[in-house]
Amino acid sequence: MPTFKLDGKTIPFEPGDTIIKAAYKQGIDIPHYCWHPGLSAPANCRMCLVEILPKAGQRPLSLDVLELDPKTGEYKVKQKPKLQPACYMAAAEGMEVAADTSEHVVRARHDVQEYLLLNHPVDCPICDQSGECSLQDYWLLHMKTQKRMQDEPVHKPKGVVFGPTIVYDGERCVMCTRCIRFMSEIAKDPVLDMRERGNLNEITVAPGRELDGHYTFMTEHVCPVGALTTKDFRFKARVWFLRTAPSVCQGCATGCNAHLDYDPRYNKAYRYRPRDNEAVNKYWMCDEGMLSYKEAHDGRVIDALVGGRVAPVVKALEEARSLFAGVAPTSVAIVLSARHSLEDNWAMRELGTVLLGSKNVYVSGRPDGYRDDILIHRDKNSNARGVQQIAPGARPLKALLDDVAASRITHVIALGADAPVDPAALGGAKLVVVAAHAGPLVPLAAVVLPATSWAEHAGTYVNAKGMRQVSEKALEPLGASKPAYKQIAELATALGYEPSWSKLSQIRSQLMGTAGADAPAPPGATVVA
Amino acid sequence: MEPLDVELEEGELELPAEPMHLNMGPSHPAMHGTVRIVLELSGETIVKADVQIGYLHRGFEKMCERGTWAQVFPYVDRLNYVSPMLNNVGYALAVEKMCGLVVPDRCQWYRMALGELARISDHLTCDGAMAMELGAFTPFLWFIKAREMVWDLLEEETGARLTHSFGRIGGMASPPTPDFKGLCRAALPKILELVEEGERMLLKNRIFLERLENVGTISGADATALGWTGPCLRATGVPYDIRKAHPYLKYDEVDFDVPVGTKGDTLDRFLVRLGEIRQSKRIIEQVIEHMPDDGPVNVGDPHVILPEKNAVYTTIEATIQHFKLVMEGAKVPAGECYSYTEGGNGELGYYLVSDGSGTPYRVRIRPPCFQITGGLGKILEGRMLSDIVPTFGSLNMIGGECDH
Numbered sequence: 001m002p003t004f005k006l007d008g009k010t011i012p013f014e015p016g017d018t019i020i021k022a023a024y025k026q027g028i029d030i031p032h033y034c035w036h037p038g039l040s041a042p043a044n045c046r047m048c049l050v051e052i053l054p055k056a057g058q059r060p061l062s063l064d065v066l067e068l069d070p071k072t073g074e075y076k077v078k079q080k081p082k083l084q085p086a087c088y089m090a091a092a093e094g095m096e097v098a099a100d101t102s103e104h105v106v107r108a109r110h111d112v113q114e115y116l117l118l119n120h121p122v123d124c125p126i127c128d129q130s131g132e133c134s135l136q137d138y139w140l141l142h143m144k145t146q147k148r149m150q151d152e153p154v155h156k157p158k159g160v161v162f163g164p165t166i167v168y169d170g171e172r173c174v175m176c177t178r179c180i181r182f183m184s185e186i187a188k189d190p191v192l193d194m195r196e197r198g199n200l201n202e203i204t205v206a207p208g209r210e211l212d213g214h215y216t217f218m219t220e221h222v223c224p225v226g227a228l229t230t231k232d233f234r235f236k237a238r239v240w241f242l243r244t245a246p247s248v249c250q251g252c253a254t255g256c257n258a259h260l261d262y263d264p265r266y267n268k269a270y271r272y273r274p275r276d277n278e279a280v281n282k283y284w285m286c287d288e289g290m291l292s293y294k295e296a297h298d299g300r301v302i303d304a305l306v307g308g309r310v311a312p313v314v315k316a317l318e319e320a321r322s323l324f325a326g327v328a329p330t331s332v333a334i335v336l337s338a339r340h341s342l343e344d345n346w347a348m349r350e351l352g353t354v355l356l357g358s359k360n361v362y363v364s365g366r367p368d369g370y371r372d373d374i375l376i377h378r379d380k381n382s383n384a385r386g387v388q389q390i391a392p393g394a395r396p397l398k399a400l401l402d403d404v405a406a407s408r409i410t411h412v413i414a415l416g417a418d419a420p421v422d423p424a425a426l427g428g429a430k431l432v433v434v435a436a437h438a439g440p441l442v443p444l445a446a447v448v449l450p451a452t453s454w455a456e457h458a459g460t461y462v463n464a465k466g467m468r469q470v471s472e473k474a475l476e477p478l479g480a481s482k483p484a485y486k487q488i489a490e491l492a493t494a495l496g497y498e499p500s501w502s503k504l505s506q507i508r509s510q511l512m513g514t515a516g517a518d519a520p521a522p523p524g525a526t527v528v529a
Numbered sequence: 530m531e532p533l534d535v536e537l538e539e540g541e542l543e544l545p546a547e548p549m550h551l552n553m554g555p556s557h558p559a560m561h562g563t564v565r566i567v568l569e570l571s572g573e574t575i576v577k578a579d580v581q582i583g584y585l586h587r588g589f590e591k592m593c594e595r596g597t598w599a600q601v602f603p604y605v606d607r608l609n610y611v612s613p614m615l616n617n618v619g620y621a622l623a624v625e626k627m628c629g630l631v632v633p634d635r636c637q638w639y640r641m642a643l644g645e646l647a648r649i650s651d652h653l654t655c656d657g658a659m660a661m662e663l664g665a666f667t668p669f670l671w672f673i674k675a676r677e678m679v680w681d682l683l684e685e686e687t688g689a690r691l692t693h694s695f696g697r698i699g700g701m702a703s704p705p706t707p708d709f710k711g712l713c714r715a716a717l718p719k720i721l722e723l724v725e726e727g728e729r730m731l732l733k734n735r736i737f738l739e740r741l742e743n744v745g746t747i748s749g750a751d752a753t754a755l756g757w758t759g760p761c762l763r764a765t766g767v768p769y770d771i772r773k774a775h776p777y778l779k780y781d782e783v784d785f786d787v788p789v790g791t792k793g794d795t796l797d798r799f800l801v802r803l804g805e806i807r808q809s810k811r812i813i814e815q816v817i818e819h820m821p822d823d824g825p826v827n828v829g830d831p832h833v834i835l836p837e838k839n840a841v842y843t844t845i846e847a848t849i850q851h852f853k854l855v856m857e858g859a860k861v862p863a864g865e866c867y868s869y870t871e872g873g874n875g876e877l878g879y880y881l882v883s884d885g886s887g888t889p890y891r892v893r894i895r896p897p898c899f900q901i902t903g904g905l906g907k908i909l910e911g912r913m914l915s916d917i918v919p920t921f922g923s924l925n926m927i928g929g930e931c932d933h
Contacts, residue, residue: 117845117846123845124848124849130852131856135845136849139846139849139853140831140853143846145846146836146847147840147845240856
């Protein structure tokens with residue numbers, strides 16, 4: 001691999017990489033606002049300027065500049081190297097680049113930062129970006145001096161509603177144009193643009209349009225400052241109180257990698273942020289996915305139900321035992337869930353096929369929905385491929401409805417409460433449901449046991465491409481809920497069996513032998529099947 | 530009254546031969562609510578004194594590990610709470626040592642002046658309380674009156690009488706007030722007058738002297754072996770004072786003596802403290818001669834020093850600086866250091882470990898009291914029960930710093 005030198009360090013690069021991208025891949029951050037690894041480079045923020053040292057024997061590329069001599073008060077002609085934007089300059093073999101070590105670069109960063117802050121409002125205390133803002137970080141790293149401008153700053157529109165999800169603040173904007181480029185390059189909907197010039201610049205929505213569609217949250221995510229905020233997260237939390245867990249989006253079969261930000265003090269999830277993964281979602285997520293963090297709290301089953309009424313879990317387990325007393329295994333059906341983790345499904349399959357001895361395995365999930373060519377998958381279940389891997393013979397829920405109607409099946413244990421079709425016919429059977437979220441099966445169930453959602457216990461999910469991905473625990477279990485594999489183990493005990501598992505690690509070591517990956521993926525990693 | 534008509538065998542009314550157990554403190558007023566001594570008594574003689582500390586344990590070192598480096602200042606205020614300024618300055622010096630910062634001259638002089646004022650307050654409290662516990666209430670009032678003057682001065686400077694939280698990494702919370710020097714010049718002679726008046730009442734009092742002399746004696750070698758420092762060590766004749774032995778701030782540029790005792794008894798400890806009050810006065814007088822009236826008090830490093838408040842409210846640069854320092858804290862380079870100063874009771878050491886973040890990884894304190902209290906049981910053994918009060922009083926055990 002060819003290499004170049006950055007501040008004396010050898011940096012390998014692939015032909016075509018820019019200096020900043022090659023450094024980024026090595027974990028070295030050249031300060032930048034407008035550059036984003038997933039977008040084109042307009043080189044307009046000038047923060048990433050670097051000095052490219054001339055080759056031996058070559059004349060340096062330099063500029064004549066006038067510099068004020070503070071002693072005499074006169075200007076002197078001096079020479080200064082012409083700095084280059086690292087986001088635009090392609091790396092070349094043997095190139096020598098000076099960034100932190102060049103006094104000209106240090107000065108340029110200071111001055112660029114000073115310009116960017118000239119008209120910036122004093123908003124940190126009320127700004128949602130505060131705590132994760134590039135302006136703040138770079139001030140302390142690269143500027144460190146106080147304001148010199150005495151004039152009133154330029155005022156621009158604040159609180160401009162761009163659409164159903166996004167609010168824009170013109171004064172905070174540094175005109176990096178990342179949002180404009182995201183909308184045209186990734187979302188393929190060039191609805192944003194820039195108007196006016198110089199310090200009157202502002203971002204604007206195309207006339208007659210608003211910023212809508214399926215990828216509006218990403219404009220806020222790429223914004224390096226607090227100019228774009230989402231209506232959803234605006235004024236809800238201060239980011240330094242949030243902790244984060246590597247998670248996997250449950251919205252569809254794409255399985256986008258995400259950071260789930262939550263506040264441990266209130267045991268509450270506040271937002272999703274995309275987690276970079278070149279193999280799955282690159283740097284992006286869709287709006288539906290970004291909002292799906294809410295499912296950690298909304299529409300949850302957090303209490304046991306017996307005949308539709310809240311009851312202690314012990315009561316519910318007793319009820320389940322009396323329902324299943326003396327039932328022949330052939331008339332018992334097991335329903336796996338395409339929305340629960342591999343571990344949960346494994347436990348359910350174990351209960352049905354090994355302990356109960358039933359051969360009737362079905363699978364449920366949400367019905368298909370909207371799809372596009374960017375990220376959104378038709379299949380709205382996070383683990384359909386996973387269920388297929390561990391139970392290849394599982395039949396769709398519709399087949400179960402027929403079997404119940406024909407009285408071949410009289411007793412059903414289901415994981416998850418979703419159904420792709422109207423499940424009313426299931427009312428003819430005795431139904432026990434272990435579910436994290438309320439769904440069409442809950443009203444039909446004689447007994448419902450509460451399970452934790454993906455946010456409350458670690459789980460492995462297999463996406464549409466067959467990649468096993470691990471989502472880590474963020475929140476503590478809500479209400480009486482427990483991880484489904486534990487709830488299933490308790491149900492098995494109540495039914496008079498001895499479950500072979502009690503811990504996640506036991507299930508994972510069992511899972512290693514099944515089709516798909518060789519081992520459960522380490523936290524946050526993706527394993528390609 | 531009729532005589533007792535029961536025949537008693539000889540010796541039956543004698544006290545039992547095994548030692549009596551007596552629990553002194555923590556609620557005993559002379560134990561300051563912070564220590565308990567379990568005594569084995571033979572008659573009135575102490576056979577064994579088991580000193581049990583921990584009644585003021587707050588988990589202070591652990592608390593320091595969850596805020597920023599600057600948020601430790603209020604905690605160290607509450608170590609030796611009769612001389613918080615010395616703790617503040619000691620901690621600031623320790624963090625500055627890790628950051629490689631040296632504060633401007635004006636700040637060094639200012640820190641010395643405030644620190645010596647705190648030392649006067651510390652010694653006045655100790656000697657005054659000791660006299661009071663022996664029944665001499667009037668000198669106590671005299672000493673406390675003098676201490677009030679010190680506290681008035683500190684209040685003028687810091688806004689708080691007791692827990693100032695005035696130290697900062699790289700400087701002080703605010704520069705000296707314009708009247709500082711004048712107030713010092715006016716207050717110091719009055720403080721000394723009160724000290725001398727109180728002293729006259731005590732040192733000519735036969736009862737007071739008899740209760741202190743040759744009580745709670747310890748040799749210099751024993752005290753050193755126990756790790757004693759400060760006035761209690763110097764009372765044994767060992768002239769170890771960190772301000773002289775390892776000068777910090779500007780202590781090598783001022784003239785002062787190290788008062789020492791001869792016998793290491795309670796009276797010596799009482800007298801050494803009185804001597805140090807006079808030396809502190811001497812130091813402060815020199816400091817206010819040397820301290821420049823203008824110039825910066827804080828280092829100019831935006832990584833550690835908060836910007837001016839009016840700039841924070843009006844400019845984004847200062848807001849960002851303020852925000853970074855308050856929410857993330859000043860970043861202290863990864864590493865460890867031990868920094869020690871002369872506190873009110875002796876060597877006050879801070880052992881700090883940083884992982885390079887804005888939060889201390891470990892703040893370990895070496896409080897002078899801990900070692901000194903460790904020797905209390907030893908010097909009480911063989912003495913009378915009534916000797917506990919002056920002996921314990923002369924050690925100036927402060928639960929806030931001892932229990933850690």
